[in-house]
Amino acid sequence: MERIIIPLETVPIISTSSKGDQSKWQVDNKWIKQNTRGYEGQAEVLASLILSCSTLTEREYVKYHLCEILLPNGETSLGCYSYDFREKLQEVTLERLFEANFSSTDSILNNTALSTEEKFEQLLRQVELYTGINVREELVRMLAFDALILNEDRHTNNILFLYNPMQKSWRLAPIFDNGLSFLSDEKDYPQGKPLTILKRKVKAKPLNSNFSKQLALYKGPAFINKTKLLRALETIDIDFGRAQQVLLSQLNDPSFAHLFYEGRVAND
Known part of the structure; x- marks a missing residue:
């Protein structure tokens, strides 16, 4: 496991989630996030592993x-890191996008x-009005993925748009911040309790508190290669602990069957 030293002069960025604050730091082009409630780092890595076995591109x-993480005070902590994806673009959350338009x-x-579908359609219309882009496919796919991984933190500040001021163009940011997934919050979901109860x-979030309602919005093609994913889980040298148990439980749930395909390419 890589060890990252946080320089003494690096100011922590307190990131607020629906569960409270989480410390993170930017060191060069890396964003480092500290585990604060359980195994958020393992959840992040497992979520990105799933997407690496999907039809989504790395972008x-x-x-x-x-x-x-070696903290400036000499203490160590577990966590995860990612590379800065913003390039030189301006980041605007879904909430700030609405606020900027009063x-x-x-x-x-x-x-x-409003029903879940009506809420989604109204949000989509406003986003297209503000940015000129249609992100229907990407957003419903993200909500379906959130249902699969039990992401409880997809609030409106965890849906991000990137603005290019030179070209005056918008695009949806990549899927990020999946740490509060797979029951990673051990304070709210204690170890040793049955998964069926905890799940x-x-x-x-954000359209409905029921994952099934948001999952139902996705009517697109299967996008996760189940064969590739199971093979990756067998070969990767990471102990995901309970996060992997949760994932395997979800894979056996027939309500997610339409998200998966088997073989080399989708629709084989």
Whole structure:
């Protein structure tokens, strides 16, 4: 496992999630995140491993690596790191995109009269109005992936757009920040409890607290190579612990069958 030394002068960036704060640092072109509630680092790496066995290109997801973090005070901690994907583009979260246009996602997401699909369609229309791009396929695929990995942290600041001020163009950022997945929060999901019970406690975001409702939005082709994924799990030299148990449990759930294909290419 790689060891990353955090220089004394590096100021920690306190990242706020739905579960509280998490310390992370930018050292050169690496973003380092510290485990704070359990095994978030293993969850990040496992999530990116799944996507490496999918039809997504490397530009469409962030790859994470496990690491040991040597803190400036001499203490060590486990975590993960990724490389900066922003290049020289400006990052704008979904929430900030609405705020920049004198609006808020709350009027859509908190409207109990709207179905999950209606909320999604309204968000999509506004995003296209603000940016000129249609990201329907990418967003529903991301929500389906979130359901598979039980990602409970896909709030509106974890959906990111990148703006090129020179070309005045927009694109959706790669899928990132999957640490609160696979029951990685051991404070809320204690080790030793049955997975079937713990999985029922996890709440989805942002359109509905029910993962099945968001999963139902995805009607596209299978995008994860199950054969390749299982082979990768057998050969990789990483102990994912309970995260892998959760994944295998999800793979056996027929509600996710349409996300997977077997063989070399999709639709073989």
